[in-house]
Structure formats: C-alpha cells, structure tokens
Amino acid sequence: MTLPQTMPAAPEAWTLPSKGRVAMFSFIVAETSIFTIFVVAYLFYLGKSLSGPTPRQVLEVPIFSTICLLSSSITIHLAVHYLRQAKYAAFKLAWFLTFALGAIFLIGTGIEWNKLITVDGLTISTNLFGTTYYSLVGLHASHVTGGLIALGIVLALALAGKVNEKHEHHLDVLSLYWHFVDAVWVVVFTVVYVIGR
Amino acid sequence: MSSESLPISGLAGLETKPRPTWIEVLHEWLVTVDHKKLGIMYIVYALVFLVVGGVEATILRIQLAIPHAHFVSPQVFNRMFTMHGTTMIFFVAMPVLFGFANYLVPLMIGARDMAFPRLNAFSFWLTAFGGLLLYFSFLGGDGLYGAGSTPDVGWWAYAPLTSVAFSRGHSTDYWTISLLVSGFGTIGTAVNIVATVLSMRCPGMTLGKMPLLVWLNLVMSGMLLFTITPLTAAQLMLMIDRYMGGHFFDTQAGGSAAIWMHFFWIFGHPEVYVLIIPCFAFVSEIVPVFSRKPIFGYPIMVAATVCIGFVSLSVWAHHMYTIGMTSYENAFFVLTTLAVGVPTGIKIFNWLGTMWGGKIRYELPMMWCLGFLFQFLIAGLTGIMLGAAPFDWQLGNSYFVVAHFHYVIVGGILFALFGAFYYWFPKITGKMLDKKLGHWHFWLFLFGFHMTFDFMHIPGLLGMPRRIYTYEAGRGWAIWNLIVTIGVFFQAVAVLMFVFNMIHSYFRGRVAGNDPWDAWTLEWATSSPPPEYNFAVIPEVKSRRPLWDLKHPEDPDWKYE
Ligand SMILES: [Cu+2]
Numbered sequence: 056m057t058l059p060q061t062m063p064a065a066p067e068a069w070t071l072p073s074k075g076r077v078a079m080f081s082f083i084v085a086e087t088s089i090f091t092i093f094v095v096a097y098l099f100y101l102g103k104s105l106s107g108p109t110p111r112q113v114l115e116v117p118i119f120s121t122i123c124l125l126s127s128s129i130t131i132h133l134a135v136h137y138l139r140q141a142k143y144a145a146f147k148l149a150w151f152l153t154f155a156l157g158a159i160f161l162i163g164t165g166i167e168w169n170k171l172i173t174v175d176g177l178t179i180s181t182n183l184f185g186t187t188y189y190s191l192v193g194l195h196a197s198h199v200t201g202g203l204i205a206l207g208i209v210l211a212l213a214l215a216g217k218v219n220e221k222h223e224h225h226l227d228v229l230s231l232y233w234h235f236v237d238a239v240w241v242v243v244f245t246v247v248y249v250i251g252r
Numbered sequence: 253m254s255s256e257s258l259p260i261s262g263l264a265g266l267e268t269k270p271r272p273t274w275i276e277v278l279h280e281w282l283v284t285v286d287h288k289k290l291g292i293m294y295i296v297y298a299l300v301f302l303v304v305g306g307v308e309a310t311i312l313r314i315q316l317a318i319p320h321a322h323f324v325s326p327q328v329f330n331r332m333f334t335m336h337g338t339t340m341i342f343f344v345a346m347p348v349l350f351g352f353a354n355y356l357v358p359l360m361i362g363a364r365d366m367a368f369p370r371l372n373a374f375s376f377w378l379t380a381f382g383g384l385l386l387y388f389s390f391l392g393g394d395g396l397y398g399a400g401s402t403p404d405v406g407w408w409a410y411a412p413l414t415s416v417a418f419s420r421g422h423s424t425d426y427w428t429i430s431l432l433v434s435g436f437g438t439i440g441t442a443v444n445i446v447a448t449v450l451s452m453r454c455p456g457m458t459l460g461k462m463p464l465l466v467w468l469n470l471v472m473s474g475m476l477l478f479t480i481t482p483l484t485a486a487q488l489m490l491m492i493d494r495y496m497g498g499h500f501f502d503t504q505a506g507g508s509a510a511i512w513m514h515f516f517w518i519f520g521h522p523e524v525y526v527l528i529i530p531c532f533a534f535v536s537e538i539v540p541v542f543s544r545k546p547i548f549g550y551p552i553m554v555a556a557t558v559c560i561g562f563v564s565l566s567v568w569a570h571h572m573y574t575i576g577m578t579s580y581e582n583a584f585f586v587l588t589t590l591a592v593g594v595p596t597g598i599k600i601f602n603w604l605g606t607m608w609g610g611k612i613r614y615e616l617p618m619m620w621c622l623g624f625l626f627q628f629l630i631a632g633l634t635g636i637m638l639g640a641a642p643f644d645w646q647l648g649n650s651y652f653v654v655a656h657f658h659y660v661i662v663g664g665i666l667f668a669l670f671g672a673f674y675y676w677f678p679k680i681t682g683k684m685l686d687k688k689l690g691h692w693h694f695w696l697f698l699f700g701f702h703m704t705f706d707f708m709h710i711p712g713l714l715g716m717p718r719r720i721y722t723y724e725a726g727r728g729w730a731i732w733n734l735i736v737t738i739g740v741f742f743q744a745v746a747v748l749m750f751v752f753n754m755i756h757s758y759f760r761g762r763v764a765g766n767d768p769w770d771a772w773t774l775e776w777a778t779s780s781p782p783p784e785y786n787f788a789v790i791p792e793v794k795s796r797r798p799l800w801d802l803k804h805p806e807d808p809d810w811k812y813e
Pocket residue numbers: 520521524567568570571
C-alpha cells in the first residue's frame with residue numbers, strides 16, 4: 056500500500072493544556088474523594104461515641120496555625136510569581152516563608168496532639184471521636200508533611216542556586232498541590248472545629 | 253518493516269544490532285518505560301492471573317458439582333472464593349484493560365508515549381507488587397498466630413468479619429495492603445491516561461475527532477479518580493481498626509458495619525463500569541471496521557458514556573437492599589439503577605445501527621463482539637431485574653446474582669476482551685492468531701459459557717445462596733450444579749487453546765503486515781509491531797478516520813464531518 060501523504064497541514068498553531076497541570080488536577084480529584092470519605096465518616100460518627108472525652112470538652116480552635124497555613128498559600132503564589140520575573144532573592148524569601156509557615160502548622164498540630172494524648176487521655180483507640188479525629192486530621196497532616204518535603208527539596212535546590220525561571224512550570228504545579236492542601240484544611244477545620252464542636 | 257509500506261512517513265535507516273543475550277533482554281524489560289512494553293507486561297501479568305483465578309474457580313465448581321462433596325474443606329472453599337473474586341477483579345480485569353489502554357491510547361492519538369512514562373512504569377510495578385502480596389499470603393498469612401492462611405473474608409470483606417476478633421492472623425492484612433498498593437498504582441495509571449489524552453494528541457485531533465476507544469478510556473480513567481480512592485480510604489480505616497485499635501467498623505464501640513458496605517460499594521459499583529467501559533471501547537472500534545461503516549452516532553456514544561460515568565456514581569446501594577434501608581433510600585437507588593440502563597441501551601442501538609446495512613465480515617474479532625452484544629443485553633436485563641428492590645429482596649445473595657454478574661464479567665467483559673486480543677494481536681506481535689484454533693476457542697467457550705452461566709440462574713431462583721460450600725441432596729439444586737460444573741471444563745479447555753494459540757502464533761503465525769483488517773485508526777498506520785518511537789513523523793489528522801482519508805484521497809471523511 057503506497058499512498059502519498061495528502062493531508063493539508065493543520066492551519067493554526069496546535070496547543071494543548073499542560074500535562075503537568077492536567078495530571079495535578081486529576082490527582083487532586085482522586086485526593087478529594089479520599090478526604091470526602093474521611094469527612095463523611097467524621098460527620099456520620101459525630102456524637103456517636105459511647106464514652107468520653109467529647110470534642111467540646113477537649114478541642115481548642117487552632118486559630119494561629121490555621122492563619123499560618125492559609126497565608127502560606129499567598130506566599131507560595133508570590134514565590135512562583137517572583138520566579139517567573141527572575142527575581143531570585145524575593146523568590147527564595149517567599150519560598151522559605153512558605154516552608155516555615157507550613158512547618159509552624161505542623162508543629163501546632165503536634166502540640167495539640169501532645170496535649171490531647173497526655174492531658175486529656177484521648178488516643179485513636181479511646182472512642183469513636185478519637186478514631187475519626189486522629190485519622191482525618193492525621194490524613195491532612197500527612198499531606199502537609201508530604202508537601203513540606205517537596206517544598207524543602209526545592210528550598211535546598213534554590214539555596215544552592217539551582218532553581219531558575221525554567222523551573223517555573225514545575226513549581227507552579229507543586230503550588231497547585233499546596234493550595235489544595237490548604238483548601239482541604241478549610242474543610243477539615245469547618246467540620247472538626249466548627250460543626251464538630 | 254520496510255518504510256515504503258507505511259502510509260505515514262518512513263523510518264530512517266534501521267540499524268542492525270547484534271542479538272542481545274537473555275540477561276540484556278530481561279534487563280531491558282525490567283527497566284523499560286515504553287508504553288508498549290508496559291502494556292504487554294500488564295497483559296501477560298493479567299493472563300497469568302487469569303489462569304490462577306480460573307483454577308480457583310474450577311476448585312469451587314468441583315466442590316459444588318454434587319451434594320455433600322468433600323473435594324475441599326469449608327475453610328479452603330472460603331479462601332478460594334475470596335481469592336477468585338479479588339484476583340479476577342484487581343489482578344486480571346484491571347491490569348489487562350490498563351495494558352490495552354497503555355498500548356493503544358498513545359498510538360491512537362499519534363503520540364510517542366504516555367504523558368509520564370516513568371510514572372507509568374511505577375504504576376505497573378505497584379500493581380504487580382500488589383498481586384504478589386496477595387499471593388504471598390499463602391506463605392505469610394499464618395503470621396504469629398498460626399491461624400488463617402490467605403484471606404477468607406470474601407472479596408467485599410464485610411465488617412465485622414474483618415475485625416481482629418474474627419480474622420486472626422495476617423491473611424486479611426495481606427488482602428488490605430495488596431489492594432492499597434495496587435490502588436496507588438491504579439491512581440497513577442488513571443492520572444497518566446487523563447494527562448495523555450488531554451495533552452498529547454497529535455495536531456488536528458480535537459476531542460471530537462478522537463477514536464471512541466480513546467474517549468472511553470478517558471471516561472474510565474476519570475471514573476477511577478473518583479472511585480478508587482474511596483476504597484483506599486476504606487482500607488486505611490480497616491488498617492486503623494486492625495492495627496491501632498480504632499472503632500470505625502467496631503459496632504461494640506458505636507461504629508457501624510453498614511458504613512463499610514457503603515464505602516466499599518461506592519467503589520464497587522462504579523468499578524463494574526470501569527471494567528465494562530474499556531470493553532465498550534473495544535467493541536466500538538471493532539464493529540465499525542468489520543461492518544465497513546463508520547460508527548453510528550459518534551457524539552451520542554460519547555455523551556452516553558459520560559452519562560454512564562456520572563450516573564453510575566450514584567447507584568452503589570443497590571448492592572445493599574437486603575440490609576434494610578429506608579424506603580426513600582431504596583426508591584432513590586432503584587431509580588438511579590434503572591436510569592443507568594438507558595445510556596447503556598443507547599450504546600447497544602448504536603452498535604446495531606453501525607452493523608445495519610453494513611458489509612459484515614465474520615472474522616474472529618467480530619464474532620466475539622457479536623457474542624458480547626447478545627450476552628451483555630441479557631446481563632443488562634437480569635441487572636434491571638435485580639435493580640428493583642423487591643425482586644432483590646427475594647434473590648439477593650443467591651446464585652441468581654452470581655449468574656448475573658458473571659454474565660456481565662465473562663459474557664460481556666471477557667468476550668469483548670477476547671475480541672480485542674484477536675483484533676490487536678497482529679499489531680502487537682506482527683503475527684496473525686491462528687484462525688482454526690480461534691474458531692475452536694470461540695465455539696467451545698461460547699458453549700461452555702452458556703452451559704455454565706445460563707443454568708446457574710436456576711439454582712438461584714430455587715433459593716440456593718451463594719458462598720455455601722456444600723448443600724443437601726433433594727433440594728432440586730444438584731442437577732443444575734452438575735451442569736454448571738461441566739460447562740466450566742469447556743471454558744477451561746477453550747482458554748488453554750487460546751493460550752496455546754497465542755504462543756504458537758507468536759512463533760509460527762502468518763505475518764500480519766501493518767494493516768491486516770483494513771482499519772482506519774492511527775495504530776494501523778505504523779509497522780507491526782510498532783517501532784519504539786511509534787511514528788517517525790508525528791501525524792496530522794483531519795477526521796475521525798485518518799487512515800480512511802489516506803487510503804481514499806478522492807473521498808476523505810473530513811469533507812463531511
Ligand atoms: Cu452495582
């Protein structure tokens with residue numbers, strides 16, 4: 056079968072969405088359904104514990120660490136913005152702030168858990184509240200940890216001077232993940248500390 | 253592989269390398285990131301497990317052939333039906349479909365590889381590792397307690413059977429971890445397919461010009477993103493219960509066993525569609541080529557698939573009518589279940605419409621697709637019967653249900669898959685599958701399938717529950733069970749002939765050429781098997797049938813689309 060190639064060339068430029076962004080959005084959809092199931096379980100078991108302690112007795116609203124985590128969304132956005140304009144010093148500062156704010160959030164969670172375990176005697180096996188609370192907040196914290204590891208690697212590379220505006224796309228995709236982690240915290244916060252108390 | 257015979261550009265000088273040693277070949281396959289090699293690995297892996305799962309099914313059927321049989325003990329029977337179900341769904345059906353998706357999607361969209369080749373390899377090895385973990389439980393399941401070997405909780409593992417009190421040892425943990433690990437692999441594959449389809453298409457291939465196979469795999473991957481992770485979440489909760497003393501499914505501490513059912517079936521029902529949609533995809537490619545007509549109602553097909561994707565996310569509790577839900581819940585799930593039948597019916601009419609007035613060639617791929625159409629219709633009808641709550645109260649958990657879903661999975665999914673094997677084997681290996689053996693395979697399997705699964709409905713109607721390891725004589729079940737078991741052997745022989753056919757044809761088969769079926773999609777525009785880079789020059793397309801346009805420059809499709 057010998058056929059000449061007769062197809063006329065495609066008239067206008069052929070552009071498709073960036074595969075990094077598409078993949079990250081797909082991943083976020085998958086993550087959203089994991090969190091949805093844990094949130095549903097939390098709400099379903101609200102007030103069904105057969106023994107104490109209850110959320111109202113022991114939970115304190117973590118205002119400070121919440122503010123830290125949410126502002127880290129702004130700093131990472133700025134960081135990518137500065138990188139795009141090749142303002143490296145500003146980029147490094149903003150990226151470091153993002154990392155630090157995320158770390159403060161995680162430390163806050165650690166302090167909160169320490170108090171719950173040692174002072175209030177609430178562990179994952181104490182009652183249904185403990186089971187659902189630690190798994191939902193823990194699932195989120197593990198995502199923050201994963202994000203911090205990625206942020207930390209980028210930070211180390213940036214301090215070594217190995218990040219330039221060519222990497223803007225990769226960091227943009229990473230920032231999508233970080234925004235997602237923050238957005239999930241808004242939901243977790245609402246469910247655990249507002250509705251749940 | 254002479255370049256002149258390729259409709260889309262030639263290959264630059266093919267370098268001849270010395271024949272590699274077996275260790276080099278093995279190394280090449282182990283570290284490969286090529287979508288075609290990974291696709292073949294998925295498929296071979298699934299075929300191995302198909303034989304394993306088939307042996308398990310045969311053990312079950314021998315035990316049930318006559319009343320009061322003592323072929324296996326009740327414990328072994330429980331392990332076998334658990335392993336059979338888990339293996340067939342997670343380590344046969346999913347990998348084989350991923351294998352075809354991996355192999356075909358980049359070729360059909362004129363790309364050189366998937367969007368993320370290394371993620372692709374990672375996903376495959378996760379899936380492979382998951383399957384190994386499941387079967388390692390034969391060795392490791394005893395754990396420290398000396399109790400239990402291989403999971404025996406059924407493939408849906410209802411609570412509280414999975415609690416530490418009722419599942420001693422580690423067999424259930426192997427089940428959990430195996431599905432968790434392969435689930436991560438599945439997410440990777442789904443993300444990869446979505447990114448490939450949306451971001452890697454060759455110039456000119458707008459969404460409306462993609463082959464239906466690509467569209468349907470996109471929908472499948474999108475569904476996986478929504479449905480695999482609920483299973484992951486439920487497995488995490490089960491692990492927390494078993495290892496950290498959590499109470500998610502612990503009714504004595506206020507937990508709920510029913511919520512496990514919900515979480516499992518939120519995954520479990522869409523999973524059926526995840527498996528059948530790629531099979532719709534095969535049929536949608538094969539039927540037009542062998543009817544010598546373009547697919548009838550392409551936009552309707554796409555719309556119906558997307559519609560199925562969404563509606564099937566809201567039907568899960570039709571697996572749970574018998575646990576006693578409120579009448580509102582029952583009504584909701586009956587309505588959604590019946591509704592999902594509508595787009596599915598539309599698809600059947602589209603395939604019939606494609607064949608209508610066509611010049612049908614009764615080649616093997618087409619024969620399997622015709623079997624698929626007929627059996628899938630019947631499976632759909634019993635599905636609608638079971639979707640009505642009152643009918644399900646009567647027959648839920650009986651052999652009628654087992655017959656119904658095997659009609660879907662074997663009569664639908666497996667038939668379409670066999671069709672896909674006969675259709676794309678020439679592309680993947682460069683050799684045709686033997687026709688005579690293929691006819692033996694088809695007719696033996698068809699006969700065995702109907703003998704087994706047609707008659708399996710009857711003991712169900714007579715009240716035989718599923719998952720019992722034996723039964724009393726004189727209930728009227730014995731003769732039907734015997735017929736069902738005999739049918740299994742016809743299918744087993746047919747499958748062995750198929751495996752033999754593949755091995756035989758791979759070495760001795762007739763050379764296929766690049767385009768043995770006179771087909772129209774891009775994978776037939778390159779050599780068989782395709783070179784590592786697929787296309788020397790990235791093609792440009794103007795219609796849904798780019799090869800038709802090339803073969804018929806006087807009457808191209810793009811003038812009409
Ligand atoms: Cu279902």
